[in-house]
Amino acid sequence: xxxxxxxxxxxxxxxxxxxxxxxxxxxxxxxxxxxxxxxxxxxxxxxxxxxxxxxxxxxxxxxxxxxxxxxxxxxxxxxxxxxxxxxxxxxxxxxxxxxxxxxxxxxxxxxxxxxxxxxxxxxxxxxxxxxxxxxxxxxxxxxxxxxxxxxxxxxxxxxxxxxxxxxxxxxxxxxxxx
Numbered sequence: 463x464x465x466x467x468x469x470x471x472x473x474x475x476x477x478x479x480x481x482x483x484x485x486x487x488x489x490x491x492x493x494x495x496x497x498x499x500x501x502x503x504x505x506x507x508x509x510x511x512x513x514x515x516x517x518x519x520x521x522x523x524x525x526x527x528x529x530x531x532x533x534x535x536x537x538x539x540x541x542x543x544x545x546x547x548x549x550x551x552x553x554x555x556x557x558x559x560x561x562x563x564x565x566x567x568x569x570x571x572x573x574x575x576x577x578x579x580x581x582x583x584x585x586x587x588x589x590x591x592x593x594x595x596x597x598x599x600x601x602x603x604x605x606x607x608x609x610x611x612x613x614x615x616x617x618x619x620x621x622x623x624x625x626x627x628x629x630x631x632x633x634x635x636x637x638x639x640x
Contacts, residue, residue: 463479465580466573467565473608476500476519477522480606484598488595488597493529493530493531494538495532496533497532501517501520503520510534511532526605557571
C-alpha cells in the first residue's frame with residue numbers, strides 16, 4: 463500500500479506510510495508491527511510493551527482508533543523478516559537495472575513501477591467483496607505529527623529545544639488588547 467526508502471526507519475517514516483495508505487484507501491481497523499521503539503515503549507528489552515506509555519505513533523493510532531498489535535511470536539516476526547528479506551534481495555538489482563542511484567529517483571520508481579508489479583504478483587484476492595477500509599474525513603496532518611506538551615511560563619513564554627518564544631495565548635492577548 464506504501465513503499466519508499468528512507469535513511470532510517472522511525473516515527474516520520476511511519477507517519478508517511480500511514481498517511482499514504484489512509485489517503486489512498488481510508489482507515490483500517492488494526493496493524494500488526496514489530497516492537498520497534500518508534501512503535502512501542504518497552505521498559506525491559508525483549509519484554510512486554512507498555513501500552514499505557516504511548517509513542518507518537520501509538521498516540522496517532524489511538525486518535526485514529528486503529529488497533530496496534532505488537533508482534534511477540536517468532537512466527538509473526540519471521541513473516542516480517544521474510545518480507546524484508548524479499549525486498550532487500552529484489553530491490554537493489556532492480557534499481558541497478560533501471561539505472562537508479564539516488565533515493566528520490568528510487569522512491570518515484572517504487573511508487574510508479576514496482577508497487578503495482580509487486581502487488582499484481584503477490585496479492586491474494588480477498589475472501590469477500592467490498593473493502594475493510596472506511597473513508598477518513600478528518601485532519602490527518604493534525605494527527606500524524608509530533609505532539610509535545612509544554613507549559614506556558616509566568617512570563618507567557620514557551621521553551622522548546624532551548625529556544626523561548628511568546629505563547630499564542632500571550633500573543634493573542636497582546637494583539638486583541640491593542
